[in-house]
Amino acid sequence: xxxxxxxxxxxxLNTNPFNGLIIRxxxxxxxxxxxxxxxxFQTPTEQFFVRSHFPVPAIDMKxxxxxxxxxxxxxxxxxxxxxxxxxxxxxxxxxxCAGNSRIFLSPKVTGLQWELGAVGNAEWTGVPxxxxxxxxGVKPGAMEAVLEGADSGEIKKxxxxxxxxTYARSLTMEKAMSPEVxxxxxxxxxxxxxxHGYPVRAIVPGHYGMAxxxxxNRILVIDREFRGYFQTTDYTLWERNNGxxxxxxxxxxxxxxxxxxxxxxxxAVPANSVYRMFGAAWTGESEIAKVEIxxxxxxxxxxAQLLGDSVKYAWRLWxxxxxxxxxxxxxxVMARATDTRGRTQPMHRDNHRGNYVITHVQPIEVxxxxxxxxxxxxxxxx
Amino acid sequence: xxxxxxxxxxxxLNTNPFNGLIIRxxxxxxxxxxxxxxxxFQTPTEQFFVRSHFPVPAIDMKxxxxxxxxxxxxxxxxxxxxxxxxxxxxxxxxxxCAGNSRIFLSPKVTGLQWELGAVGNAEWTGVPxxxxxxxxGVKPGAMEAVLEGADSGEIKKxxxxxxxxTYARSLTMEKAMSPEVxxxxxxxxxxxxxxHGYPVRAIVPGHYGMAxxxxxNRILVIDREFRGYFQTTDYTLWERNNGxxxxxxxxxxxxxxxxxxxxxxxxAVPANSVYRMFGAAWTGESEIAKVEIxxxxxxxxxxAQLLGDSVKYAWRLWxxxxxxxxxxxxxxVMARATDTRGRTQPMHRDNHRGNYVITHVQPIEVxxxxxxxxxxxxxxxx
Numbered sequence: 001x002x003x004x005x006x007x008x009x010x011x012x013l014n015t016n017p018f019n020g021l022i023i024r025x026x027x028x029x030x031x032x033x034x035x036x037x038x039x040x041f042q043t044p045t046e047q048f049f050v051r052s053h054f055p056v057p058a059i060d061m062k063x064x065x066x067x068x069x070x071x072x073x074x075x076x077x078x079x080x081x082x083x084x085x086x087x088x089x090x091x092x093x094x095x096x097c098a099g100n101s102r103i104f105l106s107p108k109v110t111g112l113q114w115e116l117g118a119v120g121n122a123e124w125t126g127v128p129x130x131x132x133x134x135x136x137g138v139k140p141g142a143m144e145a146v147l148e149g150a151d152s153g154e155i156k157k158x159x160x161x162x163x164x165x166t167y168a169r170s171l172t173m174e175k176a177m178s179p180e181v182x183x184x185x186x187x188x189x190x191x192x193x194x195x196h197g198y199p200v201r202a203i204v205p206g207h208y209g210m211a212x213x214x215x216x217n218r219i220l221v222i223d224r225e226f227r228g229y230f231q232t233t234d235y236t237l238w239e240r241n242n243g244x245x246x247x248x249x250x251x252x253x254x255x256x257x258x259x260x261x262x263x264x265x266x267x268a269v270p271a272n273s274v275y276r277m278f279g280a281a282w283t284g285e286s287e288i289a290k291v292e293i294x295x296x297x298x299x300x301x302x303x304a305q306l307l308g309d310s311v312k313y314a315w316r317l318w319x320x321x322x323x324x325x326x327x328x329x330x331x332x333v334m335a336r337a338t339d340t341r342g343r344t345q346p347m348h349r350d351n352h353r354g355n356y357v358i359t360h361v362q363p364i365e366v367x368x369x370x371x372x373x374x375x376x377x378x379x380x381x382x
Numbered sequence: 383x384x385x386x387x388x389x390x391x392x393x394x395l396n397t398n399p400f401n402g403l404i405i406r407x408x409x410x411x412x413x414x415x416x417x418x419x420x421x422x423f424q425t426p427t428e429q430f431f432v433r434s435h436f437p438v439p440a441i442d443m444k445x446x447x448x449x450x451x452x453x454x455x456x457x458x459x460x461x462x463x464x465x466x467x468x469x470x471x472x473x474x475x476x477x478x479c480a481g482n483s484r485i486f487l488s489p490k491v492t493g494l495q496w497e498l499g500a501v502g503n504a505e506w507t508g509v510p511x512x513x514x515x516x517x518x519g520v521k522p523g524a525m526e527a528v529l530e531g532a533d534s535g536e537i538k539k540x541x542x543x544x545x546x547x548t549y550a551r552s553l554t555m556e557k558a559m560s561p562e563v564x565x566x567x568x569x570x571x572x573x574x575x576x577x578h579g580y581p582v583r584a585i586v587p588g589h590y591g592m593a594x595x596x597x598x599n600r601i602l603v604i605d606r607e608f609r610g611y612f613q614t615t616d617y618t619l620w621e622r623n624n625g626x627x628x629x630x631x632x633x634x635x636x637x638x639x640x641x642x643x644x645x646x647x648x649x650a651v652p653a654n655s656v657y658r659m660f661g662a663a664w665t666g667e668s669e670i671a672k673v674e675i676x677x678x679x680x681x682x683x684x685x686a687q688l689l690g691d692s693v694k695y696a697w698r699l700w701x702x703x704x705x706x707x708x709x710x711x712x713x714x715v716m717a718r719a720t721d722t723r724g725r726t727q728p729m730h731r732d733n734h735r736g737n738y739v740i741t742h743v744q745p746i747e748v749x750x751x752x753x754x755x756x757x758x759x760x761x762x763x764x
Contacts, residue, residue, distance in 0.1 A: 228626075244608070245608075249609060
């Protein structure tokens with residue numbers, strides 16, 4: 001019989017002993033939360049995944065200003081202390097990288113090989129972007145707000161950048177003026193850490209993580225659709241519908257998704273027992289309506305129990321008590337979420353999504369085994 | 383002494399004996415005009431370069447209609463006979479592929495390796511697009527008109543397409559409503575050939591060839607900027623200016639450019655003689671103001687003589703009588719054009735243009751030789 005160590009793993013678990021995050025790339029820093037360790041609604045800052053496109057920029061707080069420019073009546077330079085004295089809003093949101101779960105794609109695609117943990121659910125505090133845009137006075141004809149970070153560099157992996165570029169993404173004016181979008185300077189009640197965007201970052205609830213620009217430097221209001229690197233060459237997907245010829249669109253809103261924290265992939269599960277499956281589910285401009293579990297290869301689905309209250313833009317924890325089979329062997333468990341707009345996770349991958357937005361139902365294979373001793377039994381019941 | 387045959391050539395001259403065009407690709411058909419054969423203002427149809435992305439589509443003229451859809455008061459289906467009875471306009475324009483001269487890029491880039499002849503200057507007759515849009519009645523909020531061809535397929539070379547797509551490009555409403563943009567059904571006074579877009583193609587003077595959609599099927603008026611494959615993934619360039627973070631924009635307007643037809647690359651030129659240099663120059667929404675020649679490696683420039691009258695959007699032929707040096711050896715000749723907006727061809731390649739818009743001054747190396755016999759002398763004096 002195989003030992004636990006000989007089980008296949010889907011990613012090299014290059015574990016950093018300091019904070020328990022999985023290192024996907026050292027420079028720039030890209031760190032993943034080991035999703036099977038999920039045990040709270042709010043993700044602690046030190047367990048929150050880190051996605052960086054360039055090294056953490058050196059920022060001199062003596063000269064730092066947030067610049068508001070473009071189609072505004074009154075261009076502004078806001079100092080950090082000034083920003084912190086403005087009206088605040090606190091939001092808890094599921095922040096998921098658009099490339100989360102990429103390792104499960106077959107055939108393998110390029111990009112960081114995230115497993116399940118390029119997602120977290122933190123509490124962010126800052127100034128509504130709408131408040132700042134109202135103070136600057138948006139001119140008629142404004143179509144988008146470009147958010148530009150202080151981070152920059154040259155991207156040498158495909159798709160390569162044309163020399164040195166900055167990180168920048170745009171929001172439609174409609175989203176930019178929505179009250180939930182904030183310029184955050186606190187995460188989980190403390191000042192932002194450098195890895196998470198100190199001094200100020202955007203927080204764009206309902207959108208994938210690439211919209212929540214870190215180390216925010218500049219807000220540029222423009223009269224057209226922005227076509228920066230990170231929304232034309234990268235972070236895009238194909239849309240083939242609504243009567244248009246096929247289009248390459250910037251990835252924006254989060255799609256509905258449930259992830260199983262436990263059992264983990266290839267975990268040993270006790271036979272003829274009750275195992276508490278546990279995980280989280282989230283969606284974009286909507287709320288989670290239900291999470292369903294299948295333990296028979298998608299033939300039948302049973303509702304999981306949603307835990308706590310629904311908080312718009314945050315994830316929802318769920319559990320399901322699985323009566324495990326008496327017969328030992330390989331079994332597959334699946335979870336799928338549906339949101340209040342009626343969107344349900346698809347069973348199959350849509351290749352128009354390229355390397356991103358990986359939300360099709362992910363089968364988790366487990367090994368149902370007879371418990372052999374007390375130590376193992378303990379580890380089964382989490 | 384080396385013979386003529388041992389001279390390096392810049393491209394395999396895989397000559398098709400039927401029409402003298404150079405075959406760059408057989409399927410789909412991509413054919414180049416041997417530019418050194420230039421000898422007329424108007425390019426004969428059989429010498430006009432062919433750029434196809436997909437095979438020539440099978441079109442049943444019994445059921446063929448041109449569809450006008452989207453943000454219009456009255457969606458229309460126009461029959462071929464009906465179109466031919468509408469008011470016409472004839473335009474002569476320089477139609478250049480945005481990838482023309484690609485073979486001169488170093489390091490080598492992907493894409494068809496056009497030399498100088500992915501350009502032609504034909505006379506086109508058809509119905510102004512503005513006339514058709516006025517009949518359909520463009521609704522307020524219209525931003526672009528998408529022109530879609532009947533040609534379709536899957537692009538398997540990089541950048542690959544997401545499955546089967548159609549050929550489509552958009553024009554801003556401003557350009558779509560400009561009187562020079564026509565839906566052409568005649569080329570050089572005869573019905574279009576299948577290779578050139580029969581029954582109807584767009585002709586977009588001032589824009590690179592990719593805008594002049596062949597086998598036109600549908601005009602879709604939309605309230606946003608179209609992001610089709612051929613203006614996001616292909617036919618784009620980087621723009622790094624005007625205070626925006628870098629953007630990937632669809633290639634549209636033609637940049638100013640002169641090409642030397644004679645001498646051809648590595649041509650033998652008689653020493654101590656007068657050689658008639660000859661070529662053409664063209665630009666986008668402007669006219670050619672001057673063409674200058676350098677025979678000393680860009681140290682000094684002398685004006686070429688512009689031939690004929692200036693016709694907006696057409697190319698301008700030019701000539702220059704070069705007093706060739708007495709000393710034999712390798713010499714470099716160059717031509718550069720300036721347009722009436724003051725734009726001049728750059729000396730160096732801007733890498734932001736990727737694989738397209740190759741307009742930096744191209745040195746043509748020639749071999750200045752003493753004539754050895756009458757046959758050779760004859761070939762020198764063209």
